[in-house]
Amino acid sequence: EDTSILLTSYQAILKIEPRLENVLEHINEDPTRLDHFIKKIEDAMNGARTDNTSSLKPAILKYILNNPDANLDPKVPETGTKASRAFRHPVFARHLCPIKKLTIFDRDPE
Secondary structure: OHHHHHHHHHHHHHHHOOOHHHHHHHHHHOOOHHHHHHHHHHHHHHHHHHHHHHHHHHHHHHHHOOOOOOOOOOOOOOOOOHHHOHHHOHHHHHHHOOHHHHHHHHHOOO
16 A cells, blocks of 8 residues: 555656656666755755745734734834844744643743
8 A cells, every 4th residue: 555655646746747757767777876866856945945934034924923913012123133023022932832832831931
């Protein structure tokens, strides 16, 4: 069953990127090429992650609040350093807190 799932996944990937089969055959001819291939995949993943994160930054207040139109107490300074936001702000700190630690955080946000 595991093999069937893997084969189905592989075939789905080939539909998206049919050149992958040739790349894998090329790697199979010389297994030392695998490290280069993995590095390229990792670089692409990291670049995509950076792009996604960068696009979130301007709208983060809207995403993090239950009600984007609500006023934060205390207010988040629109200018200044990151030190005045994130973990130092109680609303953001709670959202950044691991779920397992929320009870402790709620008792003492400091």
